[in-house]
Amino acid sequence: MDQKCEPxxxxxxxxxxxxxxxxxxxxxPLDSEIYHRSDEFYALHLKCSEMLRPIFGCExxxxxLSCSGTGGLEAAILNLTAPGDEVIVVNxxxxxxxxxxxxxxxxxxxKVVKVASGEGARAQDLEKIMVNCRxxxxxxxxxxxxxxxxxxxxxxxxxxxxxxFPECLVVVDAISSLGAHPLNMNADGFDCVVSASQKGFGxxxxxxxxxxxxxxxxxxxxRPRFYFDxxxxxxxxxxxxxxxxxxxxxxxxxxxxxxxxxxxxxEAMIRNHELLAGAVRAxxxxxxxxxxxxxxxxxxxxxxxxxxxLDGTKLQELLRDRYxxxxxxxxxxxxxxxxxLSNLGFVSRFDxxxxxxxxxxxxxxxGYGPCSGVGLGSGVKAFMQALDA
Amino acid sequence: MDQKCEPxxxxxxxxxxxxxxxxxxxxxPLDSEIYHRSDEFYALHLKCSEMLRPIFGCExxxxxLSCSGTGGLEAAILNLTAPGDEVIVVNxxxxxxxxxxxxxxxxxxxKVVKVASGEGARAQDLEKIMVNCRxxxxxxxxxxxxxxxxxxxxxxxxxxxxxxFPECLVVVDAISSLGAHPLNMNADGFDCVVSASQKGFGxxxxxxxxxxxxxxxxxxxxRPRFYFDxxxxxxxxxxxxxxxxxxxxxxxxxxxxxxxxxxxxxEAMIRNHELLAGAVRAxxxxxxxxxxxxxxxxxxxxxxxxxxxLDGTKLQELLRDRYxxxxxxxxxxxxxxxxxLSNLGFVSRFDxxxxxxxxxxxxxxxGYGPCSGVGLGSGVKAFMQALDA
Numbered sequence: 001m002d003q004k005c006e007p008x009x010x011x012x013x014x015x016x017x018x019x020x021x022x023x024x025x026x027x028x029p030l031d032s033e034i035y036h037r038s039d040e041f042y043a044l045h046l047k048c049s050e051m052l053r054p055i056f057g058c059e060x061x062x063x064x065l066s067c068s069g070t071g072g073l074e075a076a077i078l079n080l081t082a083p084g085d086e087v088i089v090v091n092x093x094x095x096x097x098x099x100x101x102x103x104x105x106x107x108x109x110x111k112v113v114k115v116a117s118g119e120g121a122r123a124q125d126l127e128k129i130m131v132n133c134r135x136x137x138x139x140x141x142x143x144x145x146x147x148x149x150x151x152x153x154x155x156x157x158x159x160x161x162x163x164x165f166p167e168c169l170v171v172v173d174a175i176s177s178l179g180a181h182p183l184n185m186n187a188d189g190f191d192c193v194v195s196a197s198q199k200g201f202g203x204x205x206x207x208x209x210x211x212x213x214x215x216x217x218x219x220x221x222x223r224p225r226f227y228f229d230x231x232x233x234x235x236x237x238x239x240x241x242x243x244x245x246x247x248x249x250x251x252x253x254x255x256x257x258x259x260x261x262x263x264x265x266x267e268a269m270i271r272n273h274e275l276l277a278g279a280v281r282a283x284x285x286x287x288x289x290x291x292x293x294x295x296x297x298x299x300x301x302x303x304x305x306x307x308x309x310l311d312g313t314k315l316q317e318l319l320r321d322r323y324x325x326x327x328x329x330x331x332x333x334x335x336x337x338x339x340x341l342s343n344l345g346f347v348s349r350f351d352x353x354x355x356x357x358x359x360x361x362x363x364x365x366x367g368y369g370p371c372s373g374v375g376l377g378s379g380v381k382a383f384m385q386a387l388d389a
Numbered sequence: 390m391d392q393k394c395e396p397x398x399x400x401x402x403x404x405x406x407x408x409x410x411x412x413x414x415x416x417x418p419l420d421s422e423i424y425h426r427s428d429e430f431y432a433l434h435l436k437c438s439e440m441l442r443p444i445f446g447c448e449x450x451x452x453x454l455s456c457s458g459t460g461g462l463e464a465a466i467l468n469l470t471a472p473g474d475e476v477i478v479v480n481x482x483x484x485x486x487x488x489x490x491x492x493x494x495x496x497x498x499x500k501v502v503k504v505a506s507g508e509g510a511r512a513q514d515l516e517k518i519m520v521n522c523r524x525x526x527x528x529x530x531x532x533x534x535x536x537x538x539x540x541x542x543x544x545x546x547x548x549x550x551x552x553x554f555p556e557c558l559v560v561v562d563a564i565s566s567l568g569a570h571p572l573n574m575n576a577d578g579f580d581c582v583v584s585a586s587q588k589g590f591g592x593x594x595x596x597x598x599x600x601x602x603x604x605x606x607x608x609x610x611x612r613p614r615f616y617f618d619x620x621x622x623x624x625x626x627x628x629x630x631x632x633x634x635x636x637x638x639x640x641x642x643x644x645x646x647x648x649x650x651x652x653x654x655x656e657a658m659i660r661n662h663e664l665l666a667g668a669v670r671a672x673x674x675x676x677x678x679x680x681x682x683x684x685x686x687x688x689x690x691x692x693x694x695x696x697x698x699l700d701g702t703k704l705q706e707l708l709r710d711r712y713x714x715x716x717x718x719x720x721x722x723x724x725x726x727x728x729x730l731s732n733l734g735f736v737s738r739f740d741x742x743x744x745x746x747x748x749x750x751x752x753x754x755x756g757y758g759p760c761s762g763v764g765l766g767s768g769v770k771a772f773m774q775a776l777d778a
Contacts, residue, residue: 018637030415032593033400036407067455071616071633102615198637205635226459247636248593248594320427
């Protein structure tokens with residue numbers, strides 16, 4: 001650690017992935033004397049699949065893949081589209097861009113709903129794109145665009161889409177959304193939902209989850225695939241048997257966090273995200289700060305505009321090096337312009353008191369008026385007041 | 390655990406992956422407050438890449454992928470072949486079969502050197518296949534066929550291959566071989582070597598490693614790929630930056646085991662495998678057992694023929710349930726016919742004393758003469774004598 005950091009401070013991470021990992025989940029893989037081709041492990045794997053199912057709200061078990069979330073996105077493209085397929089992609093930031101890149105890379109005819117940075121996708125923009133579509137095979141969107149802290153109004157978009165193209169498969173990247181916002185594949189009419197371990201699940205990265213509707217399972221594309229062959233995985237995982245050697249340690253941890261999530265209750269998890277993110281947003285004016293998200297702010301993270309005249313990258317480094325608080329900034333063209341304060345996963349009010357306190361000290365150190373002198377602490381106070389409201 | 394197991398016995402795993410994980414490597418991920426987009430993590434990732442390089446013996450750093458070994462094999466096919474390419478595949482078991490499946494799935498014209506189960510590939514069989522080749526793009530082989538416990542004579546095969554087809558890329562699946570048998574990409578003239586975390590590296594599964602020669606880097610295929618795009622990964626990883634979110638915890642553990650491997654010395658690691666596997670083989674006659682490998686036995690694992698009249702699956706279950714010793718059996722058509730006792734990775738003579746002792750007790754329980762009465766313990770004794778020779 002940087003020597004400027006007080007020796008009493010322990011580093012804390014407030015990223016929209018990786019998120020904090022509960023101690024009991026970290027400890028599970030210490031027992032590494034387990035073979036993945038054994039009844040004991042099959043039972044553990046199947047238990048994870050069954051516990052994932054209600055979180056996705058799907059008929060069939062979700063498939064667990066040993067890869068990052070991007071591997072899950074690729075699996076969706078490989079299994080549900082064929083070269084030349086017309087698809088609609090919502091691109092409202094770095095992760096929307098990833099859907100677009102994947103679709104183009106794999107030869108799809110991608111019609112892109114371009115969304116202004118920091119805004120949610122608008123139904124009218126989708127309608128404009130749909131005018132030029134013949135029969136789109138699939139619609140790709142982020143439930144939560146992690147790069148801007150915006151939650152797209154997916155239900156509204158899907159309702160517009162289905163009116164014109166009821167056959168179009170709805171594919172939702174819920175990587176940074178699941179557990180933070182309500183989602184139920186069945187009720188919402190989604191055909192494919194992707195998530196990953198290091199997000200709302202509070203694990204280390206290395207697992208992706210992908211759930212398909214019965215409709216999607218019946219329409220797998222003929223494209224060649226091997227590691228990401230979902231039908232093969234599904235068949236085996238229905239009996240707890242992954243096609244390839246799984247990330248055993250992460251599966252052991254997954255069982256622990258899934259028990260924890262079901263113990264808390266999915267609805268209570270989501271309500272906690274709403275409450276905490278709402279209170280963070282409510283605290284910003286007291287620090288003289290503004291939200292970057294111009295509409296549909298996320299409950300998984302808060303995108304905070306760095307005040308004019310301050311260097312966001314310098315603020316980030318200061319928070320990390322002097323206060324041991326890791327808050328990622330903007331990516332690409334948003335670099336230095338925003339902070340992305342996450343409350344995704346197993347995060348409590350006191351974690352955010354910690355983070356907001358550090359932000360205030362950091363802004364004070366940079367000579368930012370509203371957080372200096374008698375202003376210091378106003379943000380934390382406003383956050384607590386908002387929770388008490 | 391099964392109730393028949395004495396409560397004092399701790400379960401032990403003797404699989405050719407997953408292999409035992411050193412405690413210090415298990416503990417490294419307990420610090421999960423680390424962001425993968427930070428200088429601290431870039432330095433850790435790059436340090437791993439640099440420490441991997443001498444283990445592969447390659448010019449450029451190997452690429453680290455967050456997936457199982459099979460993902461690494463797919464990456465080799467996707468990056469080095471195009472549809473219609475003629476390739477030669479050695480198939481001497483379940484993993485040779487995987488090369489074949491991958492090549493066929495991705496539209497290669499696969500010429501297969503079929504090897505009898507339990508034998509090493511023969512140069513004359515390769516020559517027969519080569520007669521019908523025009524200009525093979527790549528040659529795919531296992532350094533160690535984990536399913537049969539056989540180590541193919543790769544150097545001999547490659548020398549035959551290169552005489553006729555010097556331009557053919559040599560791609561070696563060294564997943565269960567690296568660290569157990571000598572390998573040096575530069576000296577051996579290999580163009581691509583794949584390995585994985587849960588083998589000689591002594592980690593949990595979830596990482597694959599893939600190293601390319603300069604020649605291979607200059608001949609990447611135009612095939613579309615995304616998650617397994619090696620050029621993109623290589624460019625980023627040269628600065629410690631993986632393209633996608635890496636399995637952070639496994640990278641933390643990897644740094645620990647690589648320090649350990651370099652502390653021991655790669656040559657000493659390999660010598661330990663030679664010594665231990667040699668002594669296991671030497672101990673078999675004392676137990677009335679025979680080696681399944683008819684030629685080129687592996688030093689990573691020993692494939693032991695289950696004595697006639699005994700049910701191998703029952704023996705395996707007995708060892709697991711009564712003695713807490715996990716030794717995998719044969720796969721597919723070898724199911725019930727062999728045991729595959731592994732000494733891959735961080736395994737000592739005392740670990741094998743433990744395993745052999747359990748095998749003897751298990752055979753005695755099944756009424757197998759040579760391990761009963763005064764015979765019991767003869768295998769362990771012979772193993773110790775062999776080490777002392």
